[in-house]
Amino acid sequence: MESMTTAHRRFKDSLYEQFARVGKAVAAPKRVELLDLLGQGSRTVEALAGLAAISVPNASQHLQVLRAARLVEARKRGLYVEYSLADDEVGHFVVTLRGLAAARLAEVEQITRAHFDGRGGPDAVAGDELIGRVRRGEVTVLDVQPAEEYRAGHFPRAVSIPIDELKARLKELPKDREVVAYRRGPYCVMAVEAVELLRQKGFTARRMELGVPNWRARGWRVATVRRGAGA
Amino acid sequence: MESMTTAHRRFKDSLYEQFARVGKAVAAPKRVELLDLLGQGSRTVEALAGLAAISVPNASQHLQVLRAARLVEARKRGLYVEYSLADDEVGHFVVTLRGLAAARLAEVEQITRAHFDGRGGPDAVAGDELIGRVRRGEVTVLDVQPAEEYRAGHFPRAVSIPIDELKARLKELPKDREVVAYRRGPYCVMAVEAVELLRQKGFTARRMELGVPNWRARGWRVATVRRGAGA
DNA sequence: TGAATATTCAACCGTACGCTTGAATAATGG
DNA sequence: CCATTATTCAAGCGTACGGTTGAATATTCA
Incomplete structure (x- = not known):
């Protein structure tokens, strides 16, 4: 009944590994916050670091994680690097994420x-x-x-x-x-x-x-x- | 211009920490797969372990992580524990997650x-x-x-x-x-x-x-x- | 009661993660 | 060309995570 060949297993594993890439991207609170901020518009690393209350290097590497997951894009503008959401779909995903958390986690309301x-x-x-x-x-x-x-x-x-x-x-x-x-x-x-x-x-x-x-x-x-x- | 009191900071931090809870839940490939399987219907731990090709204890603790994030629910049915998605919204979230990964990560198509x-x-x-x-x-x-x-x-x-x-x-x-x-x-x-x-x-x-x-x-x-x- | 079974607990290991710190790398302006 | 500034790189630290293994905990059934 189960056509569970090892090839199929490897296929699934690598597929879900990809899905989890975007999961990992939103596994850190500060990264979710950064995505939220970017949902309001493009910003520089320094600006994002300030708004999220983290150090600039820390913001930078968070942004690189997000970029590796293709959720944000970086564009060099003069001396600054302007980060922005890679796609509207990313914004919708974050909204869905927040909505799910708000719906399922009583702590959100409580807080x-x-x-x-x-x-x-x-x-x-x-x-x-x-x-x-x-x-x-x-x-x-x-x-x-x-x-x-x-x-x-x-x-x-x-x-x-x-x-x-x-x-x-x-x-x-x-x-x-x-x-x-x-x-x-x-x-x-x-x-x-x-x-x-x-x-x-x-x-x-x-x-x-x-x-x-x-x-x-x-x-x-x-x-x-x-x-x-x-x- | 910025009303960035420390109280507000703490509020945001704890809020995004909650959001990241569901992020963490889908940060592991096997957990995404388990959610996917549960989207098709309730199953026991053993069944899920088999379908996801992992050990039973491993499946069990993955499921407990998902349960801690309120994404799944466990119901004892006789000798078995039947896990199921906690809410339809969870299923929709997983679909959104997959969709985003498919849309943004060329690797998905490639694989x-x-x-x-x-x-x-x-x-x-x-x-x-x-x-x-x-x-x-x-x-x-x-x-x-x-x-x-x-x-x-x-x-x-x-x-x-x-x-x-x-x-x-x-x-x-x-x-x-x-x-x-x-x-x-x-x-x-x-x-x-x-x-x-x-x-x-x-x-x-x-x-x-x-x-x-x-x-x-x-x-x-x-x-x-x-x-x-x-x- | 006691054997059988599904699930969970607990300890452990190697790795990855988040964050800090300090130096290195571009790009601009005098 | 050199100082300045925004960003990234690199190393290090403590912790958390995913997974394994073996024992402990329920629940059913004889």
Whole structure:
């Protein structure tokens, strides 16, 4: 019943060895962080080292590991070396990875909750107080979930820009209004990143406390029409 | 500009440490293979060890690593321990992982090509000879790509069953006819697995030589209608 | 109770990994 | 040409990992 020739075994072994190459690439926390940062755009080694809070040589060799796995590409620009994701698919993979971790590892929620509980919630804004300000046009609500999830239901008047497209579509957001980002679930990992990115780019940004399912639980209206945001 | 408090650093570090937990889980080739096998259904430790060609204790501790990362679950059934994927999302993640490796690592294609070139192609069937036999109803053509890719274009009269649903939907395939599976691209990793699974289950199965893009290049008709296969 | 069996535990070995440190290698600018 | 700067190379250190081997732990069945 089993056609388990040794040739077939060798074939499988070398195949899975390749698959594990990309697994190894995301086996180190700092490398995942680097991929995440690169998902927001190309950066130099020094910049990445600073953002990830590691030494420059350390960042360099992490990047070389990622390059060996073909997940990032290096391009020499003058005195600097600019690293970038090798492919959009890499970004999607990292998103999938984070999503799986968030879905399966209770620790992720626990850690995020502890962090924001400790700091009270200086950048968290309750949906209740928000809904009125949105009506008055004082604030832009940003949905950073994947487009499908947005379509399944979102905050009234929210603009949909998935987290991995945010960098490229920043110009769609008005700079003069505060931006409130949200993501599904009580621990909004993506929203945190979105807020950080927005602040880096000069926006006034906060994150929303609760996600879509919670609104439903509260009986809020959940729109299904797509609005704002072009391209 | 950077609100890089040490608290925030610690938060990020512990968060990415969690993400890397699932990275570490797929950093070993044999663990990826085990996940792949479990994607086809629950199995005992001994069965997995046999299929992956490793010792039972080795399989056991690999499975414990996967269990620590919450990717698999163990359920005691009598004298055996039955392992299974903890969630469908895990299966999707593995598919994404394989897909990324296949897309980015030329070695994957090279290895697969070398394997099937060496063995001639005993289980490979050319699309040319196939198209007539399909018309005559002598053979079932199986599209194991994700449903979206199927919708984007597929072999005439092909039945769509994504590889990760194949196990559950086997009964949709007629057992009396030969099954020819295919996947996009010249190296059909998924197709190979599908063929193996089908043969295990008593089907007569082969894989198709070329994928959708190649048909287009050859000017074949590529249908867009969904046919066959229910739920 | 006791034999049989599936799985896990525990100790061990060689290697690879992540990180640091200090020197070497490009590329730019005076 | 030399100083400067960004990056990489190279060596070293402690730890963790993948795998083997043999014993210990359940659970079933007689």
